[in-house]
Amino acid sequence: MENMYELIAPCHFGLESVLKREILDLGYEIVTVEDGRITFRGDVTAIARANIFIRTAERILLKMGSFRATDFDELFEGTKAIPWEEFLPRDAKFWVTKATTNKSALFSASAIQSIVKKAIVERMKQTYRVERFEEDGDEYPIRVFIFKDQVSIGLDTSGTSLHKRGYRTLVGKAPISETLAAALLMLTPWNKDRVLVDPFCGSGTFPIEAAMIGANIAPGMMREFTADCWGKVVPKKVWYNAYDEAEDMIRRDVQMNIQGYDLDPEIVKCAKANAKAAGVGDYIHFQARDVKDLRHPKHYGFIITNPPYGERLEEKEALPALYKTIGESFANLPDWSMYLITSYEDAEKYIGRKADRNRKIYNGMIKSYFYQFMGPKPPKNKEPKEQ
The missing domain is CATH 3.30.2130.30 (VC0802-like)
Incomplete structure (x- = not known):
């Protein structure tokens, strides 16, 4: 046994x-x-x-x-x-x-x-x-x-925390952890056939984790673990087999429409480099773009994002206008859904509508809320397909 x-x-x-x-x-x-x-x-x-x-x-x-x-x-x-x-x-x-x-x-x-x-x-x-x-x-x-x-x-058995997948060498100023980003994505009905846009992508964590989920790339494939060398507990062969299993499960021919925007062109470069390191560079389109310019021709898409929430005082003053802009851009996409994590208590007030669902989640030590604004489901026979 x-x-x-x-x-x-x-x-x-x-x-x-x-x-x-x-x-x-x-x-x-x-x-x-x-x-x-x-x-x-x-x-x-x-x-x-x-x-x-x-x-x-x-x-x-x-x-x-x-x-x-x-x-x-x-x-x-x-x-x-x-x-x-x-x-x-x-x-x-x-x-x-x-x-x-x-x-x-x-x-x-x-x-x-x-x-x-x-x-x-x-x-x-x-x-x-x-x-x-x-x-x-x-x-x-x-x-x-x-x-x-x-x-x-x-x-x-892990050593370095599992959120360190090995792809994110360059980081923006308020990054969301990879494990938290993956979990939040998995709480939504998003799947690889639906458009996904992160208008505050920072170093790219949400788009990258989504692309890894869509292409079925195991998160631990590119790193080592403390227990790799515990011969007394886990034989080397067990690790080789698990890595081989992960390799066999990747869907290399998958088509996805995932986009990441950020105002800062330097951080966009950094997101591109991280996506390439994760092996998902071809699945994501990053560009320097303001949230007020968020438009999309496709229907039934998803906005999933971690917008600024003003940890510093001078940023706090800009929040009402910023969240109002998020609300206006979202209103221009009437059949889309939006999911955002923020610690900003007045988010709903300035977005201009109440979230359909809201979960309290700790992002590190910061008490945050995951606001879920649900769009309509796509008609059964018209699942949005890629171009």
């Missing part, structure tokens, strides 16, 4: 439903859905496939164990009881990168980190019969969550 593991996938608060769908589509069983994270079950191939294929998780953690702890002794003993030697080789470089705690007796992150590390060292000493570890081998970062005194410990 193949070893089964529990994996923890953290995500943006409010986007658990999208991540859950992705995990089920990959064929894995959901164990629990909590605020900002989902635990699921899979075999060893799930470690590689989840890292390479999932668009909306921040990282994939291999769950090592969970137990209750209301003091440091219980934390120490609970951690020490986990069979670390089955996963960590003798020369492993291991440390607790992060401890988060909420509604629990244990609240000092730095103390939790050092106790967990000590407990793992004690456990490893018994197995490897050495007093100290050189830690000059491969990296095994560890994360600890404590919620209502329930401790969960996981090995971080």
